[in-house]
Amino acid sequence: MGIEVRNIKKVFNKKTVLRDINFELEAGKIYGLLGRNGAGKSTLLSIIANRIFSDSGEVLLDGESVFENDNALGNMYLMSERNLYPEGMKIEAIFKNTELLYGAFDLGYAQELADKFGLDTSQKFGKLSTGYRSIFKLIIALAVPAKYIFLDEPILGLDANHRELFYRELVDNYVKTQKTFLISTHLIEEITNILEHVFIIDQGEIVVDGDVEAILDKAYLIAGPKEDVDNYCQGLNIIGQENLGSIHGNYIYGSLDDKRILPDTVSIERMDLQKLFVNLTNISVKGGASK
Amino acid sequence: MGIEVRNIKKVFNKKTVLRDINFELEAGKIYGLLGRNGAGKSTLLSIIANRIFSDSGEVLLDGESVFENDNALGNMYLMSERNLYPEGMKIEAIFKNTELLYGAFDLGYAQELADKFGLDTSQKFGKLSTGYRSIFKLIIALAVPAKYIFLDEPILGLDANHRELFYRELVDNYVKTQKTFLISTHLIEEITNILEHVFIIDQGEIVVDGDVEAILDKAYLIAGPKEDVDNYCQGLNIIGQENLGSIHGNYIYGSLDDKRILPDTVSIERMDLQKLFVNLTNISVKGGASK
Numbered sequence: 418m419g420i421e422v423r424n425i426k427k428v429f430n431k432k433t434v435l436r437d438i439n440f441e442l443e444a445g446k447i448y449g450l451l452g453r454n455g456a457g458k459s460t461l462l463s464i465i466a467n468r469i470f471s472d473s474g475e476v477l478l479d480g481e482s483v484f485e486n487d488n489a490l491g492n493m494y495l496m497s498e499r500n501l502y503p504e505g506m507k508i509e510a511i512f513k514n515t516e517l518l519y520g521a522f523d524l525g526y527a528q529e530l531a532d533k534f535g536l537d538t539s540q541k542f543g544k545l546s547t548g549y550r551s552i553f554k555l556i557i558a559l560a561v562p563a564k565y566i567f568l569d570e571p572i573l574g575l576d577a578n579h580r581e582l583f584y585r586e587l588v589d590n591y592v593k594t595q596k597t598f599l600i601s602t603h604l605i606e607e608i609t610n611i612l613e614h615v616f617i618i619d620q621g622e623i624v625v626d627g628d629v630e631a632i633l634d635k636a637y638l639i640a641g642p643k644e645d646v647d648n649y650c651q652g653l654n655i656i657g658q659e660n661l662g663s664i665h666g667n668y669i670y671g672s673l674d675d676k677r678i679l680p681d682t683v684s685i686e687r688m689d690l691q692k693l694f695v696n697l698t699n700i701s702v703k704g705g706a707s708k
Numbered sequence: 709m710g711i712e713v714r715n716i717k718k719v720f721n722k723k724t725v726l727r728d729i730n731f732e733l734e735a736g737k738i739y740g741l742l743g744r745n746g747a748g749k750s751t752l753l754s755i756i757a758n759r760i761f762s763d764s765g766e767v768l769l770d771g772e773s774v775f776e777n778d779n780a781l782g783n784m785y786l787m788s789e790r791n792l793y794p795e796g797m798k799i800e801a802i803f804k805n806t807e808l809l810y811g812a813f814d815l816g817y818a819q820e821l822a823d824k825f826g827l828d829t830s831q832k833f834g835k836l837s838t839g840y841r842s843i844f845k846l847i848i849a850l851a852v853p854a855k856y857i858f859l860d861e862p863i864l865g866l867d868a869n870h871r872e873l874f875y876r877e878l879v880d881n882y883v884k885t886q887k888t889f890l891i892s893t894h895l896i897e898e899i900t901n902i903l904e905h906v907f908i909i910d911q912g913e914i915v916v917d918g919d920v921e922a923i924l925d926k927a928y929l930i931a932g933p934k935e936d937v938d939n940y941c942q943g944l945n946i947i948g949q950e951n952l953g954s955i956h957g958n959y960i961y962g963s964l965d966d967k968r969i970l971p972d973t974v975s976i977e978r979m980d981l982q983k984l985f986v987n988l989t990n991i992s993v994k995g996g997a998s999k
Binding site: 577 | 743744746789837864870896897985986989990
């Protein structure tokens with residue numbers, strides 16, 4: 418049971434956006450999809466949700482292709498950065514329409530969330546600020562009956578209080594429904610302890626696919642005088658370096674060799690997920706457009 | 709020398725957005741303007757930069773009103789969330805236009821930043837993603853010759869690597885130019901150690917105005933069994949509460965009384981700026997629209 422993404426490839430304007438993407442989503446887990454601006458996250462989510470087509474490969478839901486499969490599509494919902502709603506339509510009307518479209522849309526829950534977030538549902542969509550557009554789209558995503566929910570940059574423009582509230586409501590929703598969430602966000606530090614499993618996509622390829630705990634168990638900062646640090650790190654997988662005055666730091670991703678002797682001058686610290694992400698993806702900066 | 713904001717008041721659609729705002733910006737400092745979605749930050753910045761008019765009060769630059777004052781206006785630049793550029797115009801053409809408009813616009817520096825951020829300047833503005841629109845606007849704000857730079861949500865949509873790069877380039881620019889920056893952002897935690905002084909605006913009023921260090925010196929979390937914590941906190945300024953299992957926490961803003969005896973069961977910790985902000989502004993959630 419779950420979603421299988423198999424050999425997905427996508428080319429836009431002669432540029433390969435996704436090359437041979439493979440991963441699985443088990444039912445009832447919260448996943449993170451992390452990547453730089455332009456790494457291909459939105460394209461990948463749109464392909465999984467069948468909004469756009471891949472050039473090759475397939476997406477399976479419980480073993481069946483999602484392509485032209487109404488049952489599969491009714492079980493997946495993508496909240497995207499795009500604003501697909503009529504500017505002049507009121508929020509309450511869009512909620513009603515969504516209810517008509519999805520049947521089991523939980524209108525009461527949507528209204529309850531609107532109250533908590535302070536979203537005035539008599540407002541027109543076009544009048545909402547960036548933050549409240551995100552909130553509105555989030556509410557729909559949490560209240561639709563689909564089992565697989567994909568959130569693309571769900572917290573764009575949200576203030577710190579609203580972000581805290583969102584994380585709480587998301588976990589609450591997850592505990593109650595056991596839905597599967599796949600969340601793409603640039604605010605990695607804040608969301609780390611909600612995520613169970615993470616995919617890091619870089620230049621159209623999945624470069625990390627693992628449980629968050631297991632990943633962080635292999636992420637270290639080795640710091641001290643440069644010579645001692647470099648000696649200790651010989652043969653290890655150095656993914657980045659940083660200096661603070663005369664202190665030199667090497668970022669390591671991979672297991673440390675237990676037999677190495679750690680000099681008194683050198684310390685080992687853990688790296689958090691955001692720092693790991695930045696170091697793993699720092700080299701690749703893309704060409705600006707990804708709209 | 710500097711900017712004085714005096715008794716600024718603004719009403720939109722019969723709603724008081726700003727009520728009697730007063731503060732000063734000294735030349736050569738980095739300020740933060742923090743507030744919830746809809747608190748009035750963007751309106752305030754637009755008034756200071758003379759893009760919109762207040763209903764009463766005035767803004768002085770070096771003692772002179774900025775109103776219809778070309779000299780003052782040439783010394784202030786506002787990077788706003790609004791996208792004021794023609795969708796079909798190329799980035800390099802907008803850079804050139806800005807140079808014509810501002811004379812001393814540093815085209816070489818703008819190009820250098822574009823390279824660092826991976827912004828393809830042959831792209832049309834309308835083709836940029838949210839993140840790259842922010843990057844483009846940031847680059848202009850850093851390269852214009854104005855002495856007072858106001859940044860409204862400068863890092864909207866930026867990935868973690870680009871945010872790190874932005875903070876570095878901002879500090880670098882500040883050290884070199886000694887310009888004054890007033891920055892409004894929702895990502896408080898990340899920017900805290902760059903800010904020297906902070907204004908927190910809530911419901912159209914400045915509720916905190918102080919140096920970051922001094923503010924954080926008054927921000928505490930008192931945690932332990934509820935009864936002991938509540939006893940210890942009697943008479944202190946409790947701005948929020950939280951529970952973790954049987955542990956109860958009170959958030960305090962204000963000086964602790966040295967004469968109080970701290971029970972062994974109770975601990976005192978520091979609160980960071982984001983947590984302080986969330987607690988100070990948690991009650992007030994606004995009505996959705998602030999576009």
